[in-house]
Amino acid sequence: MRIIVVGSGVIGLLTAMECARAGAQVSLVDQGEIPSPWATSYDSQRVVRALHAGDAVLTRSAARLHDAWLDVERRTGVPFYHQVGSLTALPPHEARKNLVMLREAGVPARVLSPGDLADRYRSVRFREDHTAILEPTAGVVLADRALTAIADCLRGMRAVELHPGREVVSVDERGGVQFADGTGLTGDRVVLATGPWSRQLLPAALTGELTLYRQSILSYSPVPSRIAWVGTPAIPSLGTSQGAWLIPPVGGTPVRLSAAGACRAVAELTDRETPASWRDHLVDHFSTLLVGFDPAAVIGARDGYYLADTAGAGPLLATFGDETTWAYAACGGMSFKFAPLVAGAVADRVLARTPRRTGLDFIDRPRRLTDARREEMTP
Numbered sequence: 001m002r003i004i005v006v007g008s009g010v011i012g013l014l015t016a017m018e019c020a021r022a023g024a025q026v027s028l029v030d031q032g033e034i035p036s037p038w039a040t041s042y043d044s045q046r047v048v049r050a051l052h053a054g055d056a057v058l059t060r061s062a063a064r065l066h067d068a069w070l071d072v073e074r075r076t077g078v079p080f081y082h083q084v085g086s087l088t089a090l091p092p093h094e095a096r097k098n099l100v101m102l103r104e105a106g107v108p109a110r111v112l113s114p115g116d117l118a119d120r121y122r123s124v125r126f127r128e129d130h131t132a133i134l135e136p137t138a139g140v141v142l143a144d145r146a147l148t149a150i151a152d153c154l155r156g157m158r159a160v161e162l163h164p165g166r167e168v169v170s171v172d173e174r175g176g177v178q179f180a181d182g183t184g185l186t187g188d189r190v191v192l193a194t195g196p197w198s199r200q201l202l203p204a205a206l207t208g209e210l211t212l213y214r215q216s217i218l219s220y221s222p223v224p225s226r227i228a229w230v231g232t233p234a235i236p237s238l239g240t241s242q243g244a245w246l247i248p249p250v251g252g253t254p255v256r257l258s259a260a261g262a263c264r265a266v267a268e269l270t271d272r273e274t275p276a277s278w279r280d281h282l283v284d285h286f287s288t289l290l291v292g293f294d295p296a297a298v299i300g301a302r303d304g305y306y307l308a309d310t311a312g313a314g315p316l317l318a319t320f321g322d323e324t325t326w327a328y329a330a331c332g333g334m335s336f337k338f339a340p341l342v343a344g345a346v347a348d349r350v351l352a353r354t355p356r357r358t359g360l361d362f363i364d365r366p367r368r369l370t371d372a373r374r375e376e377m378t379p
Helices: 010-021 056-062 065-076 092-104 114-120 143-155 195-200 223-229 276-287 335-350
Strands: 002-006 025-029 046-048 086-090 110-112 131-135 139-141 160-163 168-171 176-179 184-186 189-192 210-220 234-237 244-247 255-259 263-266 298-309 316-320 325-330 367-370 373-376
Touching (some): 010 143, 010 335, 065 143, 092 110, 195 210, 195 325, 298 325, 316 335
Parallel strands (some): 025 160, 189 325
Antiparallel strands (some): 110 131, 176 184, 244 255
């Protein structure tokens, strides 16, 4: 079987690897380099954690991610996963409930008191009325290094052909793709993993249900006080009304700062330059959250894009063309950590194998487009 995978972000790369390991011939295509520096997943750091506060289903699925990413790391032979832990700030009563949920999912965790937080993490100001859940087995993936390592691994596989610099402009229902120069490739199945560019290749019945988001992120490098960050875990939630989060320095990377409030819906993909107003907004916000915050130590700002399923407010897997084409049409801003599970399940469906259960409804119950109507598939 020949599989054409379009897109060399984390989902495309890992799906190509899964299909090739299963014995398929794989053609991996991207309009730019492989891996693509423009991919949503091509970033310096991404957090891998189990806790999804108040959501037992996502938490149970995410409990598998630590081992899943270690397995990817072993396959590539390149170290890119750093087990620094993850800290989620919550009111005490919510922390207790979520701690029980984590333990039921088999994830080691404990609650830190306000006093513990003040003593341990002196670079960060937490709300005095908040505790926090620490997941010591959580970690940070150096995303750009991981994508490069996976791409290098694919280059060494006989069953894989890489096609960088080939812009796909359409997909036919017989398992082929057409390029901007008029040429094309033919296969048995097509996987579209083109991130925020997906709307250009999907049926209109599906694109109308997708929303494009733009997120601003700061890079912060306070050199004189860098030692103060030693031992600081990733903090996916600082407990603020704007949803502030940070990733500490890992493997020579700067601190990463952003907030859910810096994410906004936009009409189209443009540049990645962070507007001054959004940069200033994040600087003002973190000046109240970090001890001794120095605006001059903000060494960069960058915007990224992702698609989300408007109805489900998150990721979306869909199929059309009598199941010859599978599209991971929206990542929902949370897909990176789930990528090994998602790619394995997508590969199963493309290869007509019994799909492994991920516990993720948007993967286990993908959507089928039939006669321009969206229907749920029977798992």
